[in-house]
Structures are given as C-alpha cells and as structure tokens.
Amino acid sequence: MSRFQFVDDYATTYSVKRLCHVLNLNRSSFYKWRDGKSARRQRQHADEVLVVQMRDYHDEFDATIGVRRMHAEINEHVPTPVNHKRIERLMRQHQIVGVNLRKRKRTTIPDQDAKVFDDLVGRDLTAEDCNQLYIGDITYLPCGKGDFMYLATVIDVHSRRLVGYSLADHMRTSLVQDAIKDAARTRGAMDGAIFHSDHSSVYASSAFQDTCIQLGIRQSMGRIGSSADNAMAESFNASLKRETLQGSGGWVSSVQCRREVFRWITRYNTRRRRSGISYLSPRAFEDTAAVVTVAPAA
Numbered sequence: 001m002s003r004f005q006f007v008d009d010y011a012t013t014y015s016v017k018r019l020c021h022v023l024n025l026n027r028s029s030f031y032k033w034r035d036g037k038s039a040r041r042q043r044q045h046a047d048e049v050l051v052v053q054m055r056d057y058h059d060e061f062d063a064t065i066g067v068r069r070m071h072a073e074i075n076e077h078v079p080t081p082v083n084h085k086r087i088e089r090l091m092r093q094h095q096i097v098g099v100n101l102r103k104r105k106r107t108t109i110p111d112q113d114a115k116v117f118d119d120l121v122g123r124d125l126t127a128e129d130c131n132q133l134y135i136g137d138i139t140y141l142p143c144g145k146g147d148f149m150y151l152a153t154v155i156d157v158h159s160r161r162l163v164g165y166s167l168a169d170h171m172r173t174s175l176v177q178d179a180i181k182d183a184a185r186t187r188g189a190m191d192g193a194i195f196h197s198d199h200s201s202v203y204a205s206s207a208f209q210d211t212c213i214q215l216g217i218r219q220s221m222g223r224i225g226s227s228a229d230n231a232m233a234e235s236f237n238a239s240l241k242r243e244t245l246q247g248s249g250g251w252v253s254s255v256q257c258r259r260e261v262f263r264w265i266t267r268y269n270t271r272r273r274r275s276g277i278s279y280l281s282p283r284a285f286e287d288t289a290a291v292v293t294v295a296p297a298a
Contacts, residue, residue: 117219119220119222135195137230159285164180164183176203196220
C-alpha cells in the first residue's frame with residue numbers, strides 16, 4: 001500500500017495534516033494524488049480491457065505471439081494507438097509470453113553428381129513485386145515413434161506468402177514437384193519467375209528440372225553448405241516447428257501433423273504478422289499492393 005493511499009484510508013479518523021506529518025508527506029502532493037484517483041481508475045480499467053484483448057489474441061495464436069506482433073494486432077483494432085511500452089509492461093505483469101525456443105541447426109547434404117544451377121539471387125532475398133522470386137526448402141516433421149513427415153515449401157520473397165507446399169511421408173522428387181505445381185495453381189502462372197533452393201538432390205533432379213521448364217521457372221541455387229543463402233525458408237521452417245510443437249518431441253500421428261500444419265499455414269498466410277512487411281500478414285500485404293503480375297521472362 002502506498003503512503004498516499006494510507007492517508008486517504010484514515011482521513012476520516014485522523015486529520016490529513018497529522019497523517020502527512022507522521023508519514024513525512026507533503027499535503028499538496030497528497031491532494032494532487034487524490035484528485036487524480038478518477039483518472040487512475042480509468043487507466044486501470046482500460047488496462048484490464050486491454051489485457052483481456054491480449055489474452056484473446058495470445059490464445060488465438062496458440063501462445064506464440066510476442067510484444068511486437070501483439071502491438072501490431074492491438075493497434076489494428078483500437079481507435080487510439082497504444083504505445084508498445086504499455087503493451088510490453090502489461091504482458092510482463094500478466095505473464096503473457098510468446099514461445100521462444102532455440103532451433104536445431106541442419107545442413108543439407110548435396111548430391112555431388114547432380115547438376116548445379118547458377119546463383120541468380122546472390123543472397124539478395126528481395127523482390128520488387130510478387131511472382132518474381134520464390135524460395136523453397138524441405139524440412140523434417142517428427143511424428144509417431146521415430147517416424148517423419150516431410151514438408152516442401154514455396155515462398156514468395158516479396159510478400160512472404162507460402163504459395164505452394166506439399167506434405168508427405170517421403171522425400172522423393174515428387175514432393176518438391178507437387179509443391180511447385182501447387183504454387184503455380186495459386187498464382188495462375190509463374191512464367192519467368194526464379195525459384196531459389198539449396199543443392200538437395202531432389203531440386204537438382206531431371207524430373208524437377210522438367211517441371212520447372214514446363215512452368216517457365218528459372219532455377220537458382222545458393223552456395224553449398226551455406227544456410228544464409230536460404231535464410232528466409234529456414235526461418236519459416238523454424239517458426240512453424242517452434243509455434244506448433246512448442247518444445248514437444250513431435251506429433252502423435254501423421255494425421256495430427258497434417259491437421260496442425262494446415263492450420264498453422266492458413267493462419268500464417270492470413271493472420272500472422274511479419275516484421276519484414278510492415279507487420280501485416282502475407283495475404284494482407286498482397287491485398288494492399290498492386291494486382292499480382294506475371295514476372296517477365298529474362
């Protein structure tokens with residue numbers, strides 16, 4: 001209890017002058033504090049309402065949303081902007097914490113005999129518009145007892161949107177073929193676009209090359225053994241595992257794995273905010289930009 005509150009509680013029993021003298025308080029400071037009680041009650045009520053909203057968003061995003069995304073989420077739905085320091089303070093006070101786990105590092109083992117494509121990106125993971133530059137990767141998803149599912153992804157570098165993916169219990173070439181075909185269906189056409197990947201044998205295979213040629217896609221590959229060349233895809237994989245598994249060893253079955261991955265991908269594209277695109281979701285970012293155009297062939 002503050003000393004001012006103590007004086008206020010006993011002001012009907014003892015004089016304010018005496019109480020302030022005993023507690024070594026300035027009477028003018030006490031009266032100023034008392035005059036501000038109404039404003040403090042209003043601020044407290046506003047904080048309580050804000051905490052309820054934050055808990056709702058925290059639950060909606062499976063306890064994965066942190067301060068920055070919470071700040072963006074709140075400010076989209078309130079008439080008056082809320083300072084990020086206030087969001088941080090309330091989350092700290094009410095123990096609303098986003099998942100923050102270390103990710104395991106993985107290095108792709110290349111096929112030394114496979115064809116190597118030129119690096120058309122050079123670590124410059126930027127694009128002026130959608131449907132110009134895509135990145136892809138394959139990640140392992142643990143499920144069952146020692147079993148794995150494999151997720152192949154195709155991400156638009158400009159909007160960060162996952163435009164195509166394939167999830168299967170194998171890592172054959174058809175896995176990445178299905179993912180790139182899914183992306184082509186989403187975009188309508190990908191003629192002239194660049195697809196950047198690592199040196200995995202499935203990406204260098206003749207079957208995948210033929211699929212890219214049919215779709216008019218130019219292949220690009222980063223340097224061998226360098227995760228930085230495909231950092232955006234690696235970051236996507238890490239976020240998916242961190243926010244769905246949240247430290248657990250894996251899913252109990254492939255059915256649960258498919259369900260949770262589909263749910264997370266849907267939320268990622270439509271609701272999950274990305275710092276690199278002004279804290280909008282990929283779909284919202286594309287909606288605010290120009291109509292998606294087909295990339296011109298080089």
